[in-house]
Amino acid sequence: MSFFTAEDETFRLEVRRFIQTALPLEMRERNHRAYHPTRDDVVLWTKALQQKGWSVPSWPIEYGGPGWTVRQRHIFEEECFLGGAPELSPQGNSLVGPVIYTFGNQEQKTRFLPGIISADQLWAQGFSEPNSGSDLASLRTRADRDGDHYVVNGQKTWTSEGHFSDWLFLLVRTRQDGKPQAGISFLLVDMKTPGITVRPIISIDEGHSLNEVFLEDVRVPVENLVGEENQGWTYAKVLLGEERSFSAMVPRCKMEFERLRRNASFSRTSRGRLIDDPHFAKRLSALEIELLAHETTTWRVLAEEESGHAGAMPTSSIIKIKGTELLQQIELLSVEALGLDAMPVYPEEEYREALPATMPGPVHAVGVTSEMFYRRAATIYGGTNEIQRNLIAGTLLKG
Amino acid sequence: MQFLPDEAQSMMRDTVRRWVEKDYSAEGDSTLGCDPDRWAFLAEQGWLAAGVSEEAGGLGGNAFDLCTIAEELGRGLVRDAFVPFAGATANLLAQIAPGSDLLQELLWGGGRPLLAHSEAAARGEQLFIETTARADGDGFVLDGRKDAVLGGPFATSLLISARIEGEDGITIFQIDPGQPGLTQQSFRTIDNRSACNLVLDGVKLASDALVGPRSGADNALILALDQAILASCAEAVGAMEAAMLMTRDYLRTRKQFGSEIGKFQALQHRLADMFIETEQARSIVLRAIDAACGEDVAQRQRLAAAAKSRVAQAGLFVGGQAIQLHGGIGMTEEYGVGHYFKRLMAFDLYLGSGNAHLERFAALQQAERT
Known part of the structure; x- marks a missing residue:
């Protein structure tokens, strides 16, 4: 039994062949080492995909995406991961892009979507704050209206790739009274401001x-407000519930499981290879079984998404919990498999670009x-x- | 069975704790991973000699004394290689070279000889080494390698374990770090300590390089490594307790959804589990210390394996959850709670993982039955 059809498998081969020819070898090796991707790699790879029309894989055709099915998107993501491609900027691709084409006006779509598709503009997210996490x-962080500008003051944190991004999308408070959710707006900010x-x-x-991103009297033109003022929370909620971003756990788990298996075949014991040690093999198998179950759960959620009949359960939460906890277990065993070779620090700065x-x-x-x-x-x-x-x-208790 | 420190041990514990809290600082340490003056202070205090018998030249303490100090150093994430020197090496020399100058220097200052035994393929199998010695005239020629020798860059001489070709047991050879044929590759460990790999390529030694009995160090090695395992377990317990308390304090102060996050039951239960794990770890260490102070060698080995297995399991849970309950801030290098997790990860890798020692425990139990 497979979740994927024959056409899906043909598509998988096409993607795989493309990655094999288009992805530079050093880039593949770099990404298999799993350090944080560099701007150069992200831009270069996004542009290579753009040639094929694949640089924004989850977007509909009308906005420049390939218009793939849920299954094709999943296959693409999996092949990219396993093939060692750098992760496409999730901030542009899965977060701000969909918000702009769903809630933005025509001018914003024209102005911002092409930069995401070409990676000429990379985006960073400004949601969390030191005192606002969960x-x-x-x-x-507040935005006060001053003529045709908002003046933004505050602090954002955990901003991935903020150090090499061009634009920032922000959740800001535009109204101080009422329910906290009701006074939030969604702003697009040029990081050169x-x-x-x-x-x-x-x-x-x-x-x-x-x-960390500090904002001090940052003047943002009002035309950079997405949708309506004080409606930002509704737009952000769409992102936060986005199931797509969680299905990526499967390919990452698979990639790390492969790395674990490889490490275990390189590591020696007094009796031969670690992977042949029955105790170790048992622990490896337990994780593999968990991964099979997890992958199948993910397929079920994708099928549900495809059918358009979402169930009552927050299935994305199941995927998120299982995927992340399984990933941590796989990676912990991978470290254990390395044994004493896991003891040295291999610092990103010295090892990311090329090996010393x-x-x-x-x-x-x-x-x-x-x-x-x-x-x-x-x-x-x-x-x-x-x-x-x-x-x-x-959800269970309500039902 | 001793559960609590006696009066003298309590005083010593308090002295170590005060030193760690007030005076210890690894800022400005050289790449050796330790400061020679600081190390001289540890020796002066008698901490390096605390676990060594008087007959051998120590203070007359036992594993309880050693572990009391180790726990305090672990609590403060002290980087100095206390366990490799004062646990493994001191114990080994007390057995195979009691009263020797080499041991005296180690315990009281002057020299820093270090056992270099670990090889990656051993994975906790204590007598598995591939380093060989070949008789050469009156002396020997050594070939092989040692991996991730903790504290290695700080050693003034290295005690290399090797098997003499054609003989059965293990022999200890003393080597100068600058010896021709010996390549030392130093590195920083994941928990910010200093270690090295050693490659021995035709290292020529005179016959006086031999320390202790020729081809007869096996049993002493097992005991010494188990002593080091025990002391490292005590360090881990100290680290776990500190991480647990740091997490408790954070739950009392961090506010989300209008209240301290410690008000949320899911987090309360997790904190309780961290506490339980820490106590289980402490208990198995006390049990293993008790065995280490006794005469039953088989029991001693079994309990050392049990302690490593259980403490490693508890350590990764407590260290991991300490980060989890802190949330994002726990992920930053600057905040520091993650350093406990890194130390506890390195602890698992040191001298055979918890899982390797679980297998060892099972094998020892099986051997006992048959």
């Missing part, structure tokens, strides 16, 4: 992808531990797993 609606300071946040993997001449461990160990450390965030970002569990229990 409770996002409590955000305090005076008053914006970006500071790096080094995460526990010793890598740099996250940033001398290394304290084998090539296959590079990037494994840092990826595991970074993915501790997977159960936090995109709505913590605790919040997701609340959603599931809440």
Whole structure:
């Protein structure tokens, strides 16, 4: 049994062949090491995909997307991951792009969508604040109207790729009274505007992808408001519930499972290869079984999405919880499989672009531990797993 | 069975804790991973000698003393390679070279000899090494490698374990770090300590390089490694407790949805589980210390394996959940709660993973039955 049709499989081969020919070898190796992607790699790969009309895979045809089915999108994502392609900027592709073509006006569509499709403009997200994480609606960054501008003051955090992005999409407070959700607006801000300071946040993997963004009297033209003032929360909610962003856990789990298997076949024990050790094989198998079940759950959700009959359960929460926790287990076992070779730091700065001449461990160990450390965030970002569990229990108890 | 420190041990614990909290700072350490003056202070305090018997030249303490110090160093995430020197090496030398100058230097300052035994393929199998020694006239020629020797760059001499060709047991050889044929590759570990890989390519040694019995260090090695495992478990327990308390404090102060997040039951239960895991870990360590102070060698090995297995499991849970309950801030290198997780991950990898020791425990139990 497979979820995919013969046409889907033909499509898969087409994607695979394209990646094999279009993706530079060094870029593939870099991405298999799983450090945070560089701007150059993201731009170069997006442009290569643009030639095929594939650079915004989830978008409908009318806005420049390929108009793929849910299954084709999933296949594409999986092949890109497994083939070592850099992840397309999720901020542009899955977040602000869909908001602009769904809620933006014609002028905004004309102005901003082409830059996302070509990656000439990279986007960063300004949602979370130091005191507004899970409770996002409590955000305090404010935008006050001054003639034909908003004046923005406040602080955003966990801004992925903020250090190399051109534009920022922000949730800001435009009304102080009433329900917290009711006074939020969605603004598009050129990061070159005076008053914006970006500071790096080094995460526990010793890598740099996250940033703090400080906004001080930043003047944003009112035409950069998306949709209506004080309606930003409704637009953002569409994004936060976006199931697509979670189905990506399957390919990432698969990629890391492959890396785990590879590590276990390189690692030696007194009796031979670690992968042949029955104790280890049992633990590997337990994760593989979990991955099979998880993949199938994801397919069920995709089928549901395809049929247009969404069930009552917050299925995206199941996928998010299972996918992230499984990913962490896979990566933890991958580190354990490396054994003492996992002990050295292989810092992103020195190892991302190309490998140094001398290394304290084998090539296959590079990037494994840092990826595991970074993915501790997977159960936090995109709505913590605790919040997701609340959603599931809440729905069950209501039903 | 001793559950709590006695009066002298309590005083020592408090002294170590005060030093860690007030005086310890790894700022400005060289790439050796430790500051020689700081290390001299540890020796002066008698902390390096705390777990070594008086007959061998130590303070006359036991595994409880050693673990009491280790726990406090773990609580403060002290980077110094206390366990490799004061746990593994001191214990080994106390067995195979009691009263020797080498041991005296290690315990009281002057020299820093370090056991270099670990090889990647051993994966916790304590007597599995591939480093060989070949008789060459009166001396020996060594070939092989040692991996991730914690504290290695800080050692003033290295005690290499090797098998002499044609003989059965393991021999310990003392080597100068600058010895021709020895290549030392230093690196920083994931928990910000200092370690090195050693490659031995035809290292020529005179016969006086041999430390302890020729081809007869096996049993002493097992005991020494188990002592180090125990001390590293105690370090881990200290780290877990600190991470748990830091998380408790955060739950009391961080506000979301209009209240302290510690008011949310899901998080309360998780905190309770972190506490339970920490206590389970502490219990198994106490049990293993008790065995280490006794005469039953088989029991001692079983309990060391049990402790490593259980503490590693608890450590990854507590360290991981400490980050989780902090949320995004826990992911930053600057905030620091993630450093406990990194230390606990490195602890798992050191001297055989928790899972390797679970298998070892099962094998020892099976051997006992048959």
